[in-house]
Amino acid sequence: MRIAVAGKGGAGKTTISGTLARVLAAEGRDVLALDADPNPNMALTLGVAVADYDGGEGLSHDVLEHREIDGKNVAVLAQPLDELLSEHAQDAPQGIRLLRLGRPRSAGGG
């Protein structure tokens, strides 16, 4: 199951995302939480202590490779997901893993 939460700033996206992640983990599901917010604070909502917060820059663009598949340009992971998670994901309470996707390099940088 994949759940995406989007909306305007201050609408409650991080609160809802973190709460959903914790409820699903409490039900025994394997939860990977992705924080794509340029102001990444889902770690705190998941219960990561401030002292344990890995406040790096998130993933670099190098995690993706661009390939042509069936005549279309597609971006695929450059390494297996498990490997990527072991290198980049942070452990949060309840067995949740958190991956921060990184910030735009500049305004309009995508």
Ligand SMILES: Nc1ncnc2c1ncn2[C@@H]1O[C@H](COP(=O)(O)OP(=O)(O)O)[C@@H](O)[C@H]1O
């Ligand atoms: N259902 C709610 N009722 C009242 N306050 C809320 C609710 N959901 C979130 N908040 C508060 O609103 C603020 C913004 O929530 P947040 O989840 O950070 O929004 P977003 O991630 O969309 O910017 C926070 O202070 C949060 O505690």
Ligand SMILES: [Mg+2]
């Ligand atoms: Mg937020």
